[in-house]
Amino acid sequence: MWAALRCVVMRDLTLAMRRRADVLTTLFFFVIVVSLFPLGVGPEMDTLRLMGPGVVWVAALLASMLSLGRLFSGDYIDGTLEHLVLAPQPLTVLVLGKIAAHWLVSGLPLVLIAPLLGLQYGLSTDALWVLVLSLILGTPVLSLIGAVGAALTLGLRGGGVLVSLLVLPLYIPVLIFGAGAVDAQVTGLGPQAHLSLLGAFLVPALVFAPWAAGWALRISLE
Amino acid sequence: MNWGSAGEFFAMGGYAFYVWGSFGVTALFLLVEVIMVVHRKRTIVQRLGRRMRMQAEVKQ
Amino acid sequence: MAVGQINWFKFSSPATFYPLAGKLIPYFTALAVVLTVVGLYLGFFVAPTDYKQGEGYRIIFIHVPAAWMSMLIYIVMAAYAGMGLVFNTRLSSLMASALAPTGALFTFLALWTGALWGKPMWGAWWVWDARLTSELILLFLYIGFMSLKAAIDDPRRAAPASGLLAIIGVINVPIIYKSVEWWNTLHQGATIKSSGTSMETTMLTAMLVMTFAMWMYTVAVVLTRVRCEILEAERDTEWVAAELSKSS
Numbered sequence A: 001m002w003a004a005l006r007c008v009v010m011r012d013l014t015l016a017m018r019r020r021a022d023v024l025t026t027l028f029f030f031v032i033v034v035s036l037f038p039l040g041v042g043p044e045m046d047t048l049r050l051m052g053p054g055v056v057w058v059a060a061l062l063a064s065m066l067s068l069g070r071l072f073s074g075d076y077i078d079g080t081l082e083h084l085v086l087a088p089q090p091l092t093v094l095v096l097g098k099i100a101a102h103w104l105v106s107g108l109p110l111v112l113i114a115p116l117l118g119l120q121y122g123l124s125t126d127a128l129w130v131l132v133l134s135l136i137l138g139t140p141v142l143s144l145i146g147a148v149g150a151a152l153t154l155g156l157r158g159g160g161v162l163v164s165l166l167v168l169p170l171y172i173p174v175l176i177f178g179a180g181a182v183d184a185q186v187t188g189l190g191p192q193a194h195l196s197l198l199g200a201f202l203v204p205a206l207v208f209a210p211w212a213a214g215w216a217l218r219i220s221l222e
Numbered sequence B: 001m002n003w004g005s006a007g008e009f010f011a012m013g014g015y016a017f018y019v020w021g022s023f024g025v026t027a028l029f030l031l032v033e034v035i036m037v038v039h040r041k042r043t044i045v046q047r048l049g050r051r052m053r054m055q056a057e058v059k060q
Numbered sequence C: 001m002a003v004g005q006i007n008w009f010k011f012s013s014p015a016t017f018y019p020l021a022g023k024l025i026p027y028f029t030a031l032a033v034v035l036t037v038v039g040l041y042l043g044f045f046v047a048p049t050d051y052k053q054g055e056g057y058r059i060i061f062i063h064v065p066a067a068w069m070s071m072l073i074y075i076v077m078a079a080y081a082g083m084g085l086v087f088n089t090r091l092s093s094l095m096a097s098a099l100a101p102t103g104a105l106f107t108f109l110a111l112w113t114g115a116l117w118g119k120p121m122w123g124a125w126w127v128w129d130a131r132l133t134s135e136l137i138l139l140f141l142y143i144g145f146m147s148l149k150a151a152i153d154d155p156r157r158a159a160p161a162s163g164l165l166a167i168i169g170v171i172n173v174p175i176i177y178k179s180v181e182w183w184n185t186l187h188q189g190a191t192i193k194s195s196g197t198s199m200e201t202t203m204l205t206a207m208l209v210m211t212f213a214m215w216m217y218t219v220a221v222v223l224t225r226v227r228c229e230i231l232e233a234e235r236d237t238e239w240v241a242a243e244l245s246k247s248s
Helices: A002-018 A020-041 A045-066 A069-077 A080-086 A091-120 A125-152 A159-187 A192-221 B006-014 B016-059 C002-011 C014-046 C055-087 C090-122 C130-151 C155-187 C201-233 C238-247
Strands: none
Touching: A002 A020, A002 A091, A020 A045, A020 A091, A045 A091, A045 A125, A045 A159, A069 A080, A069 A091, A069 A125, A069 A159, A080 A091, A080 A192, A091 A125, A091 A192, A125 A159, A125 A192, A125 C155, A159 A192, A159 C130, A159 C155, A192 C155, B006 B016, B006 C055, B016 C055, B016 C090, B016 C201, B016 C238, C014 C055, C014 C090, C014 C201, C014 C238, C055 C090, C055 C130, C055 C155, C055 C201, C090 C130, C090 C155, C090 C201, C130 C155
16 A cells, blocks of 8 residues: 555656646746735735735645646546556555645645745744744645545536635635734744644545545546 | 504614615515526426427427 | 335435425425515514614524525535435435525525625624624535536536535535634634624514524425426436426
8 A cells, every 4th residue: 555655656746847847837826926915015014924924825725726737637638547546556545645746746845935935024933934834734735625626626627717616615724724823923822723723634634535535536537 | 563654664763775675685586586496497397398299209 | 114214215216206396395385475474574563673783683584594594505405415425316416406506595695684784783894703704605615516516517427526525515614614713713803793682582583483484485495496407307207208298
């Protein structure tokens, strides 16, 4: 089972490395969205410091949603997905591998670049650490929930817009506690409660989301 | 009894716009939903009936 | 138990459910009309004026029932969707999709009346209060369910896919509600109780009667809609042909 998991992860990472432009597009989208907000609301540092965590988190939500289309569609078009569904290894594990690879390619870069964007909003060093920590805990949840949406909308016309309708409402708790953690750090309340709740979202999502996504894939491929 | 006259009833103690705006829109939307559902039922029955007759003719 | 089992399977077949629903619809319609008349009478003529909110409070006689119905319908919809997924019964999937538009309508009405109630009471059309925000998210969930259903052409795929989505949604609703509530208390923006004062019995009665009226309305409309869905799904069967030649 571990071998199958590793195999899927390595395969997807290799494929992603061959098409680096796709990875960079998501990243640049994230950077551009975050950089647009000061142009819209004005450069007052006090306002920006208040908005910063929320803006970075909303942009992360949108960026991770944008990349969902790539999660299964390539394998769906070339028929690999049908083989994965028919494979003797449990589908849940294979799907988990695909989600993990997807997060490494599209979630992790967001986490790494976030402190740089936080600086644009005048966040303190402590707040930046909390931002990174909250994104590390939160973005996997986004990928996991998003995988179910991506599997449900597989191969549908207008699937990209549809997946946002399905998935964004479900992202709301992650957004609240992710941005809330940084807010709590800034206002001096301490981010522990928010971060542990994010962790509490991650564990059931890790268990149930790959299973639900596998089920959704079976429905979509039938 | 809360109201001295019909005018008082419709004025709703100065909240006429809000109260009748709520009740009116609710009544309107529920009515529209009923009409739409009944209309849908009728068109489906008509369409399927026509389809059935057409298939019967094709068979003959 | 044998009798119960037979009935269960008998009525879960579209062919028997279709005429049964047709017979039940007039009763539910009549109940809805009577309860609405009684509820409106209680709400407007029996329930006294609120000493704090004046006559404007009478909006709650539709706001609260609509909000309750919006949540109840989502839960019932998810339950039918779950039954459709587990037992693979066609009728439950059809019921789930017949419930969605009415549920979305009540969610919209709860938001609309909430805004009209909030303007005179809070001084704003929209307040980021935990309940209103959750209601808005519930509307998004309904819209997602209906769009997914509409986007898939093949009904054999549309039913289980939207069913799975409804179940994921119903698991998430409490989580979303709790997090919105927490977010709301942290930002201490609108900590307003919609009816902090103890409610008079007549007011509560009027609200409950209106809730039952909307419930009966929902049953009547949803049964009519599910009859449409049944006809479309089963149009090539013999019983539909018999049914059609009977009605024409």
